[in-house]
Amino acid sequence: MTVEPLRVMVMEDDLIHAQRLTAEVRECGHVVVGPFADVHEAIQIAGSVQAAILDVAARTEGCFWVADTLRHSDVPFVFLTDAGPGAIPRRFKGHRTYPRHRHAAPLLDDLLGQRRVGIPEDDDAIQTIVVQMMQQSRRVMPDASSAERLVEATLQRAVAERSVRDGSAEVGPWLLHLLDQEYRMRGRSHLH
Structure with a gap:
């Protein structure tokens, strides 16, 4: 089955990690938007991407503002963090979190799956x-x-x-x- 390339936003403030992640996303056949270290730039384009990979930086809550924007635009996303599950606010319970040094392929598979399935809807929730x-x-x-x-x-x-x-x-x-x-x-x- 051929997969149409996704426009994937990468938000990562560490240059080395950003370059590695960007290269891996491209190797998997997808288009990279970014990478972004600036929250405001990322928020401005959040509605124009099809998926996102967001690094949870220990020193800022900015990626969560971007995640809120993505969620309101129904854009699937995953978090990268080495800080553990406590680093993610409860409002994002259920969103997938991966270790920061993980290869991009499983992240992209997850994002493709989220796009196919969509977020499960309970009409009365x-x-x-x-x-x-x-x-x-x-x-x-x-x-x-x-x-x-x-x-x-x-x-x-x-x-x-x-x-x-x-x-x-x-x-x-x-x-x-x-x-x-x-x-x-x-x-x-x-x-x-």
Whole structure:
């Protein structure tokens, strides 16, 4: 089976490791975007890649900001660290972590598998639903802050109306419907 090359972002602040990892990704037939040591540059291109390998540097939390951006863009990623599982925040529980000196081939196999399978979705899992709400809100609002305010207002309304909700309706579609209503009725109020 022939695999189409992925555009893989590499975030690594150690020049020697970055060069080695970049060469290995290319040897496996994929396109390297980066490598990046700067968090801001990595965040700017995070939505334009198909996968990412992020080094967890002990002295900075920057790779986790990039990971948040990738997660919101549904881009699969893996972490590299020698610091152990405690170095990864709990919000990334379930994301794969590899030793820093591991060859890129298993990482790329993992990323390809994540792309094929996708992140398993449980329609009633609140995290999945909130991510869907944020994605929908970002499509209609002009900036991230107003999108967050729209979602927050929708969730507050949902809590207030939970007793009148039709128990047979699924939570996800109901919340997305409330988000749409909130946008149509009070979208402008969330701009500031």
